[in-house]
Amino acid sequence: MPELPEVETTRRGIEPHVTGAKVREVIVKRHDLRQPISPTLSTIEGRKILSVARRSKYLLFGIDDGSSVMIHLGMSGSLRVIAPGEAWKKHDHVGITLSNGKQLRFHDPRRFGLALHFTLPPEEHPLLKGLGPEPLEETFGVKYLRSACSTRKAAIKLVIMDAKVVVGVGNIYASESLFRAGILPQTAANTLTLPRLKRLTSAIKEVLADSIEQGGTTLRDFLKSDGEPGYFRQKLFVYERKGEPCLKCGTPIRHAVMGQRSTYWCPKCQR
Structure with missing residues (x-):
């Protein structure tokens, strides 16, 4: 979507x-x-x-x-x-x-x-009340994410996709952000150190900002307001690249289902 x-x-x-x-x-x-x-x-x-x-x-x-x-x-x-x-x-x-x-x-x-x-x-409004901060605003920073993760044993990918923690980090962008940050998506949120959380916070902001700049991810049904598809899809590093070589190290990209969503990662670049 x-x-x-x-x-x-x-x-x-x-x-x-x-x-x-x-x-x-x-x-x-x-x-x-x-x-x-x-x-x-x-x-x-x-x-x-x-x-x-x-x-x-x-x-x-x-x-x-x-x-x-x-x-x-x-x-x-x-x-x-x-x-x-x-x-x-x-x-x-x-x-x-x-x-x-x-x-x-x-x-x-x-x-x-x-x-x-x-x-x-x-x-x-009931649909907006209780939502987490916007990821591109200053309210979403490493101190906030550290606090949000401190008591959560769930996988970090599921935590950053929780709209009560931060809004708008959907499945594609969660996978890509974790790749940029070098973090395995299965990692328990409360085990991440401050430097790793800092990298993840920056990665989320960078991935979303880059995608906005490129016009959004090209999905089958999505068209921009001028009727043309977005172009960020061509820059994805791991999403939907199961078995393909990592663009950084050449290791085959792995895939699993987490929270009923497809998850992709590089077993060498992400730890």
Whole structure:
């Protein structure tokens, strides 16, 4: 599914087209996504979109009446900025027509996404409350990660994928970060020394920042806001490279299932 870099890439792509624009019309073709589309979504007609933010994998549109629209891309969703007259595709579910002559179109073949309208402060919404810090912000540092890991015997890969510990470190990026840090994914979190945690913190930030810069990881269903796929996938060192030689040392990459997710590592570079 689209991960933090894909969502951030989308946010940056659509932000200049929607910020400051008024909503002329909200069109809902299908309501039954993972949760039903909010019946109050149409009340943003005539209102101005003040901002486009991201919290974890959720896009948050700030409306000038103090409400918010939350969009989650689910497993296969995408947002495009298009002309209102463009033909609707089979899995286009929501269109938000703007005063600048553009339309924000939400496409979601598997319908695991969300399009919710609410008046709560975003940080109090049930889907956002209790989330860990953003990995690219200063609140996520080695001291924080050390504290979070100190009492956890679980594998470090599972810990950094826990959204209550840190948001947005999905399966691909967890594997790649642990490779950069030279840490085996099976290592018990509470056994990691401060220098190793420092390397891991830096690796997580670097991997995510690099992916955002490249436009997100190329997944089968993900498209950027301009309709083009991301390109970070070609730079992956271990993910989905089972049996292939490590790009650093030549040792075959190994694979196992952890927490029902595929995990990849180099047995020589990672310890």
